[in-house]
Amino acid sequence: MERLSIGTNVFVYPNPVTLLGTMVEGRVNFMPLGWLSRVNADPPWIGVGVYRGHHTARGIRENGTFSVNFPSADLVEAVDYCGLVSGSGTDKSGVFECFFGELKTAPLISACPLCLECRLVRTEELPTNDWFVGEIVASWADEACLTEGRPDVRKMNPLLLTMPDNRYWTVGAEAGKAWGAGAGRVKSEKDRA
Amino acid sequence: MERLSIGTNVFVYPNPVTLLGTMVEGRVNFMPLGWLSRVNADPPWIGVGVYRGHHTARGIRENGTFSVNFPSADLVEAVDYCGLVSGSGTDKSGVFECFFGELKTAPLISACPLCLECRLVRTEELPTNDWFVGEIVASWADEACLTEGRPDVRKMNPLLLTMPDNRYWTVGAEAGKAWGAGAGRVKSEKDRA
Numbered sequence A, B: 001m002e003r004l005s006i007g008t009n010v011f012v013y014p015n016p017v018t019l020l021g022t023m024v025e026g027r028v029n030f031m032p033l034g035w036l037s038r039v040n041a042d043p044p045w046i047g048v049g050v051y052r053g054h055h056t057a058r059g060i061r062e063n064g065t066f067s068v069n070f071p072s073a074d075l076v077e078a079v080d081y082c083g084l085v086s087g088s089g090t091d092k093s094g095v096f097e098c099f100f101g102e103l104k105t106a107p108l109i110s111a112c113p114l115c116l117e118c119r120l121v122r123t124e125e126l127p128t129n130d131w132f133v134g135e136i137v138a139s140w141a142d143e144a145c146l147t148e149g150r151p152d153v154r155k156m157n158p159l160l161l162t163m164p165d166n167r168y169w170t171v172g173a174e175a176g177k178a179w180g181a182g183a184g185r186v187k188s189e190k191d192r193a
Helices: A055-063 A073-084 A183-192 B055-063 B073-084 B183-192
Strands: A003-005 A018-024 A027-033 A036-040 A045-051 A065-070 A114-125 A129-142 A159-162 A167-177 B003-005 B018-024 B027-033 B036-040 B045-051 B065-070 B114-125 B129-142 B159-162 B167-177
Touching: A018 A055, A027 A045, A027 A055, A027 A073, A036 B045, A036 B129, A045 A055, A045 A065, A045 A114, A045 B036, A055 A065, A055 A114, A055 A129, A065 A129, A073 A159, A073 A167, A073 B167, A073 B183, A114 B114, A129 B036, A159 B167, A167 B073, A167 B159, A183 B073, B018 B055, B027 B045, B027 B055, B027 B073, B045 B055, B045 B065, B045 B114, B055 B065, B055 B114, B055 B129, B065 B129, B073 B159, B073 B167
Parallel strands: none
Antiparallel strands: A003 B129, A018 A027, A018 A065, A036 A045, A036 B036, A045 A129, A065 A114, A114 A129, A129 B003, A159 A167, A167 B167, B018 B027, B018 B065, B036 B045, B045 B129, B065 B114, B114 B129, B159 B167
8 A cells, every 4th residue: 555644734634524513793604614523421421622713603602502413404594604704794693593501601403303402611722722621510402303302313413524525424234233233343352261 | 303302322323444553562462343533634643443452453552563454344253253352351363364564563464455554643541441542654555446546435345343243334425525525516506695
């Protein structure tokens, strides 16, 4: 296999796509967010990476809250629109119908199959970005997207993002059971031992 | 739409799947990792979330380095195996053929279409997990997985993971252009203004 060095500004393949919800100066705002991850198991903490200049970062600092909303692929045009215009110059509060749960400053998107409400617990100021860590204090799922009470990715039909080619993708076929697909090899090793 | 509260231990839909490479006490080790994200744009920093008790966390602390390897879906059995056995009790150094780049303690997997070498820049000790932030100091791609010099997710065929249903997935169809799909709405608004 021919291996090429492709530099250092390399991204995750692929990123999930979410809409990060905030209130900024009392107005609902959303931005598409692909830089996020669960960071702690117990309590359930999630981190979100936001360029420090973004309007959204201001809202999180103002209120100490944010929401993480998982859009389905049929919302791709509205999701992308939210990334093309800044809340500093454009009122995005009407793009999605919203509701509120436990936190009064974490707007949740009615059309999204899964929405998380987060309370800020840590802020890491990195050179160009803020890494905000929030505790998930509640989550709201569209009943039609659940299977046995759990979010079902086939029903949610979420979006993925690759950079720097800047393309959205959907989730494809199931590829195996996690903590399961490799069990045969564990058994073989035990049998040999 | 009927909305149900599904608690607070909710995950990202979906997580990317990588193999986190380390040297622990001089031995190559890999664990599957779905909790990761780019966290800073410039310099290029990536964060990885590891349960503190994991053998891998020890290796990162020991050497201040780690690798992030993106396996293609045909490696699912070997990837999953690495999550079923701990490097503390099982030598996983022979599971994959490895090579080294700039860092001598960040093992890279020959069979993976994309491998990143990272030097630890920050460690955040969270309640149950460590959040290690590394600077990407080099990356290595299989030439066959590039299109115009960039990683092509269709050629890489990476894995995704959903929790707590614990299933792997592949990437499906393209769903639109990022920073593009919503451009029509921006134009309509400008035309109206």
